[in-house]
Amino acid sequence: MKGGIGGEVAEAPAGPPPPLEWKFSQVFGERTAGEEVQEVDIISAIEFDKSGDHLATGDRGGRVVLFERTDTKEQVGSRRELERVDYPVSRHPEFRYKTEFQSHEPEFDYLKSLEIEEKINKIRWCQTANGALFLLSTNDKTIKYWKVQEKKVKKISEMNIDPSKAAGNGSVASSSLCSSPKQCLANGGCGDKAYSSSSNDLSFPPEGIPSLRLPMVTSNETSLLARCRRVYAHAHDYHINSISNNSDGETFISADDLRINLWNLEISNQSFNIVDVKPANMEDLTEVITSAEFHPTHCNTLAYSSSKGSVRLIDLRQSALCDSHSKLFEEQEAPGSRSFFTEIIASISDIKFAKDGRYILSRDYMTLKLWDINMDSGPVSTFQVHEYLRPKLCDLYENDSIFDKFECCLSGDGSRVATGSYSNLFRVFGCAVGSTEATTLEASKNPMRRQVQTPSRPSRSLSSSLTRVVRRGADNAGVDANGNSFDFTTKLLHLAWHPTENSIACAAANSLYMYYA
Numbered sequence: 001m002k003g004g005i006g007g008e009v010a011e012a013p014a015g016p017p018p019p020l021e022w023k024f025s026q027v028f029g030e031r032t033a034g035e036e037v038q039e040v041d042i043i044s045a046i047e048f049d050k051s052g053d054h055l056a057t058g059d060r061g062g063r064v065v066l067f068e069r070t071d072t073k074e075q076v077g078s079r080r081e082l083e084r085v086d087y088p089v090s091r092h093p094e095f096r097y098k099t100e101f102q103s104h105e106p107e108f109d110y111l112k113s114l115e116i117e118e119k120i121n122k123i124r125w126c127q128t129a130n131g132a133l134f135l136l137s138t139n140d141k142t143i144k145y146w147k148v149q150e151k152k153v154k155k156i157s158e159m160n161i162d163p164s165k166a167a168g169n170g171s172v173a174s175s176s177l178c179s180s181p182k183q184c185l186a187n188g189g190c191g192d193k194a195y196s197s198s199s200n201d202l203s204f205p206p207e208g209i210p211s212l213r214l215p216m217v218t219s220n221e222t223s224l225l226a227r228c229r230r231v232y233a234h235a236h237d238y239h240i241n242s243i244s245n246n247s248d249g250e251t252f253i254s255a256d257d258l259r260i261n262l263w264n265l266e267i268s269n270q271s272f273n274i275v276d277v278k279p280a281n282m283e284d285l286t287e288v289i290t291s292a293e294f295h296p297t298h299c300n301t302l303a304y305s306s307s308k309g310s311v312r313l314i315d316l317r318q319s320a321l322c323d324s325h326s327k328l329f330e331e332q333e334a335p336g337s338r339s340f341f342t343e344i345i346a347s348i349s350d351i352k353f354a355k356d357g358r359y360i361l362s363r364d365y366m367t368l369k370l371w372d373i374n375m376d377s378g379p380v381s382t383f384q385v386h387e388y389l390r391p392k393l394c395d396l397y398e399n400d401s402i403f404d405k406f407e408c409c410l411s412g413d414g415s416r417v418a419t420g421s422y423s424n425l426f427r428v429f430g431c432a433v434g435s436t437e438a439t440t441l442e443a444s445k446n447p448m449r450r451q452v453q454t455p456s457r458p459s460r461s462l463s464s465s466l467t468r469v470v471r472r473g474a475d476n477a478g479v480d481a482n483g484n485s486f487d488f489t490t491k492l493l494h495l496a497w498h499p500t501e502n503s504i505a506c507a508a509a510n511s512l513y514m515y516y517a
Contacts (some may be wrong), residue, residue, distance in 0.1 A: 014340040016435035017415060020428065020502055020517035024445045025093055027069070027513040031250045043507035047209045048495045049125035055095060055496075055505055058120025058133060062104035063139055064226075064424055065150065065168075067095040070409075093503045093516045099148065101226035104139045116141050126265070134229075136252060137496060140239040143254055145230035152219035231269040242291045248299040255284050256293035260304060262316075272315060275304065291351045293360075303353070304323055305361055309346030311362055313373055329360070329371045333377040341393045343401070349405035349486070354414040356498070363408035363419050366390070370417065370431055385419060401488045409504075416502075420492030424508040443492055443508035447515055457495075 030038065040061030047056050055067040071094040107116040119139055120277075126134035132149035238256035245252045253274070254261050260275035279285055288304045294300035300316045310330035333342070345365040352361045359380075360371045366386045371380035385406075389396060396402040401422075408419040414436070420426045424444070430437030441447040497507035502517040 005043065016430060016432045016437075018417070019430065019437040019439055022428070022447050022504075022515045022517045024440070024447055024505070025514040025516050026095060027378055027445065027514070028097065031509070031511060034418060037509045039446050039494070041510035043494060043510060043512060045120045045123045045124045046494045046505055046507055046512075047125060048496050048505070049128075050499055052498045052503075054098070054125070054133060056123045056125065057102065057125050057507065058137060060117070060119040061509070062102055062106070062118030062139065063100055064103045064120065064123065064135070064146070065100040066098040066133070068098045070096050071093050093498070093501065093514065095514065099224040099226065101146070101148075103137045103144055103146065104142065107141075109141075124243050124245050124252070126245060136243055136245070138240050138243050138254065141236060143232040143240070143243060143263075144228050145232070145268075146226055147229050148224060148226045150222045151225045151388050152504055153221040153223055154217050154219050154220075156215050156217060156254075164487065168275075191276055224285055230265065232263055232268050232271070233269045240511050241289070242293070244292060244294040244302070246294050246299050247297055251299075253292055253294060253302060255289050255304060256289075257288040257429060260289065260292050260302075268353050269406060271356050275314065277306075290348050293351050293353055296353050296355060296357045298357060301357075303351060305348035305351045305362055307347040308343065309348055309364055309458055311348065311351060311371055313360075318512055327373070327376075327380075329373075331369070331382075341397065344397070344402055345393070350407040352408055355412055356414065358411075359414065361410050361417055363406050364421055365402060365404070365406075368429065381431050383417065383427075383431075385421060385427055399488065401491075404491055406491075409495055409501060411497050412500045416494060418497060420495055420506065422491050423487045424492050425491045426492050426495055427504055428505075430506075441515070443506055443511070443513045447513075 003029070015092060040059065042060045043057050044054075044060050045058035048054070049056075053068075053069045053072065057065045057067075059065070063072060071092060103120060104118040106118045109116060116139065121138050121140065122136075124136045126136060126145070128134065130149075132147050135146050135148070137144055137146065145197070232254070236254065236256040236259065238258055239479075240254055240256050242255045245253060250266075251262060251264050254263065254271075258276065258278040259273055261271040262274045263271045275289070277287065285449060287308045287310075290305045290307055291305040294301060295303070301313065302316070303311055303313045305311050308330070310328055312326050312328050314326040348362045348364050353359070354361070358373060360373060362369045362371065362379075363385075366384070366389070368383040368385060370381040370383075372380045393402065406420050408416050408417065415432045415435075416428055416430050418426060418428045420442075423442070425442050426438055427440065428437070428439040429435075442449055469516045490508070492506055492508055497504055503514065504516075505514050507513075
């Protein structure tokens with residue numbers, strides 16, 4: 001930019017993006033007033049595929065339901081026209097029900113006298129191939145690899161047989177039928193002379209038999225078929241809390257409280273233990289693994305979180321069981337702040353890598369934290385989600401709400417993060433430099449109904465002047481960010497952000513709500 005006297009003036013840095021205005025898109029499984037929710041219908045997992053064209057949900061009844069996006073297919077022509085005249089394209093994200101299948105059934109471990117419920121804990125999409133969809137689903141003990149593909153329904157074409165003599169649904173009868181008025185031969189041919197049992201010769205007219213037609217198989221209809229290709233079982237003594245695909249498209253990890261195993265998708269009877277935090281004496285156990293995730297682009301790197309509130313990054317090319325080949329991220333505890341609940345609320349329930357792999361988002365009971373894997377200090381941003389609940393920790397401990405495990409997600413461009421809360425609310429925070437976005441939304445047809453923009457409270461970390469720490473959220477005790485009392489029986493635990501657009505899918509009990517901005 002040129003100055004008035006010909007000198008160059010540096011452009012002012014661009015400010016943070018404005019807060020998004022969220023709008024209701026769709027709801028699947030909406031409840032009517034007073035309708036009782038069945039336990040088996042409650043959604044327990046949500047996941048978009050990499051393209052964002054498919055969405056999968058799992059429920060406590062062991063079912064997986066697939067949805068596919070429809071607005072991109074229906075507006076191809078208009079999109080091209082708009083691009084030709086250089087008009088912006090505004091699409092309303094729309095999904096439709098595609099299919100569902102029973103992924104897991106309830107089981108009983110007779111050796112341990114333990115019931116294994118069918119609830120789907122996690123779903124992860126795998127790479128597509130030949131028009132088929134592939135995904136992994138897991139309950140507490142068993143992981144399954146599913147292939148969902150359209151199959152053509154084959155039928156015998158009815159136009160090639162005599163309709164008056166057709167058998168069944170158009171299949172050919174035991175003796176061939178001929179529409180010619182000429183006499184039909186025993187072998188299905190038609191001619192002027194009948195077949196004689198005393199003769200081995202057949203007489204055919206020299207010009208041929210124009211009326212002889214063979215039945216044809218047609219495939220006009222298609223149906224979706226889900227088939228279990230692999231079952232990965234008997235590798236975890238404790239409940240599986242997470243699974244994650246590798247970017248190599250060939251392997252994945254599964255994690256329980258004490259171990260992380262590495263699998264090959266094509267080998268179901270063998271896995272490799274890559275992380276083991278189980279001590280020789282279980283009385284010495286001080287922390288457990290709570291979540292694990294592969295790096296989105298580096299196939300040899302993964303991260304896992306612990307019940308102590310730390311995140312560890314490990315390199316599989318080295319000894320993953322050795323601390324010297326891993327990087328630990330943790331926030332130093334403030335002096336004098338320790339209490340009976342400190343370790344409980346510090347336990348991380350979910351972690352997610354940003355799309356570029358530079359940042360890791362973690363969710364504990366009170367906060368969202370954003371970590372830079374290139375830094376050795378604490379989190380670069382901290383977002384207050386449940387700070388107003390701190391005076392109620394005793395009550396939350398008594399009713400077990402303090403052990404609720406909320407998931408988190410990042411937008412595709414990494415500029416925003418989101419997580420759930422109570423009363424079917426979820427929070428969206430801006431994590432760009434200088435952003436004050438802190439939006440509270442309700443899982444209903446009017447998501448902004450209870451929205452009041454809460455002021456941000458930026459503060460600097462005392463431990464490092466190089467680390468930017470932003471703390472945003474509500475501090476009012478006893479009420480939520482908007483001054484409303486909370487309902488701890490309704491909680492929004494599961495949500496997912498579309499990989500390329502500002503669209504969020506979230507689960508409120510058995511209902512799937514979708515929003516866009």
